[in-house]
Amino acid sequence: MTNPSATRTARESDLPALRTIVRAALVHDCDAEHVLDLLWTQTSANPQLRILAEADGEPVGLALAAIRPATASAPTTGHTDLLAVHPRVQGRGIGRALLARSEGLLASAGADQLMIRGRPPYYAWPGIDIRYTRAVCLAESSGYTRGPEGLNMSVDLRTAPLATADDEARLAAEGVTVRRLAPADEIPFLAWMTQWGGSWDGEAARALTYDPPRGHVAVREGADGPAYVGFACHGVNRRSWFGPMGTESSERGLGVGTVLLRRCLADQRAAGLDEAEIGWTAPIHFYARGVDARLGRVFWTYSKGL
Incomplete structure (x- = not known):
């Protein structure tokens, strides 16, 4: 692998390769391709925030980012909505290169703070599923501060x-x-x-x-x-x-x-x-009593000031 940190803007023609990457990397998300399509669509106004990493000319990783405009209670925020690296090349700095480029582009677009956290109303998850250990390590070693956690519950529909x-x-x-x-x-x-x-x-x-x-x-x-x-x-x-x-x-x-x-x-x-997932759960007792829901996934949210 000659250049593990080469990144560029991803194009529509890259989508088949990107679907292969997310299928391999997002092992706790059986609908990984749908997640990619959902978040890809939401970046259509800022296609420069679609980032692809290549090694030896082959796509091996991606990041999708977005800007959330300032509100009365929050500054302009840059979200890294998705970051995935193919398992065969993880641990070689590719994820760090993708995150660094995402941060740079978001800062240039006017972000005052950065977040790795769900971006409603188009979020795919509350934050980082803690089972994606490499992603947690990357966020914490890149200066992000852990915030509130998100809890999901699962329901056996059968x-x-x-x-x-x-x-x-x-x-x-x-x-x-x-x-x-x-x-x-x-x-x-x-x-x-x-x-x-x-x-x-x-x-x-x-x-x-x-x-x-x-x-x-x-x-x-x-x-x-x-x-x-x-x-x-x-x-x-x-x-x-x-x-x-x-x-x-x-x-x-x-x-x-x-x-x-x-x-x-x-x-x-x-x-x-066969199974439904209750996202970003708050009233745990209500769901447990009403439909026999059980606590399932845990997500950590992250933020970083600029």
Whole structure:
């Protein structure tokens, strides 16, 4: 290998080779090619942030980066969304060269801080799966500071309790209808979603782009007409992942969230999946009780000031 740190901008014609790399490197992600396609699409406005590493003229690694504009609470942030090196050449400085080029390009694009962390609403994962030990070592030896961890839970769709008919009948008697999100919901639903903050409205908007939409809503009839009181989405970015979901505080305790969760998981089971992954989990007890979910993957997030 004559030049392990040669990097250049990746092109569309490189995608077959890049798919081979991620299949080999992302051993804990069976949908690695889909992850590549998802993140590749999100860099279309800044193709210079698609980075390929070559050794002896052959593609051996890649990095995909993106800029997240400043908000009222955060500065302009550069994200390294994906970094993968073929296992046969790992440990030879290729990952470090890719990360260095990613950092340089992001700094030139105006980033005030760098992150190795999910970039909603298009994230593929919360951060670095800690089982990718080389990636963790690279981040920590490159000056990144470890931040909050993300926990995922897994659900065995073959055995999980997903029936909802009785609970839906009970909710209907109390004035709450649970149904699939529909294209006609787009304007009022997305207006309602803005109350949740963060990126949930963007993720929910993506749920509406599928046919049928990958989401369900709870609607309460009131004096002023129907009002959304809960929602849940699945497969927004990754086909087997569930989330986000939320229920109005006034409706909690009725079982609305459990029905929404089970309906989404039932969709995933009907699509042929045996397992679903609940991403970036917070209410662990809720998911464990509602669908026998179990703690699974652990992700570490990283940041670095410029």
